[in-house]
């Protein structure tokens with residue numbers, strides 16, 4: 033059974049029978065889909081806009097990258113909202129479930145699934161309109177021993193995300209930093225690499241709880 037009240041462990045909670053447990057958990061599906069819907073709202077948050085941006089482009093066949101797409105709960109919502117989705121995940125046990133489900137999606141043509149690491153993306157420069165990551169981005173520093181290594185990895189990844197995003201592109205990261213220090217580390221990686229924006233916590237009293245980073249590419 034999916035454990036509801038503890039931080040998930042990577043990769044243990046997403047491999048073999050745990051991938052199946054994850055995928056068949058109604059609670060998980062509801063949470064992932066809810067966070068994805070909030071993130072779509074944030075993508076179009078008016079505080080993130082330049083005056084000249086169009087405000088009603090919702091989906092509209094834009095290419096969106098779903099970083100750490102898992103078994104495809106978020107990707108499904110993105111497709112239903114009109115995006116063309118590229119889902120990236122590092123674990124085949126998770127991605128293969130997304131591949132299975134894709135067959136039953138209403139518009140499966142709009143979804144491409146790629147087995148890859150967020151830190152080494154096989155995506156061309158200047159090729160995506162938006163980026164989203166739901167409950168995955170905190171795992172990208174997995175295996176890094178010290179803060180120096182973590183900072184370097186986060187820096188390099190944010191820098192490349194900036195390169196692949198088209199002008200006016202935005203990123204919404206919904207994640208669970210372990211504490212304030214880690215939150216700052218993630219946030220700085222973006223603000224030091226050509227992004228600006230702000231952070232939203234649905235429960236501001238929670239130091240390590242659910243956090244949304246709302247970011248746009250600086251012009």
Ligand SMILES: C[S@@+](CC[C@H](N)C(=O)[O-])C[C@H]1O[C@@H](n2cnc3c(N)ncnc32)[C@H](O)[C@@H]1O
Nearest residue numbers: 100101102103105106122123149150166168171
């Ligand atoms: C909570 S799950 C997926 C959530 C996803 N939003 C969904 O709808 O199912 C987190 C995912 O992040 C993926 N992940 C962790 N580190 C990654 C990395 N470095 N590159 C790509 N995916 C990664 C895991 O394999 C896992 O599938």
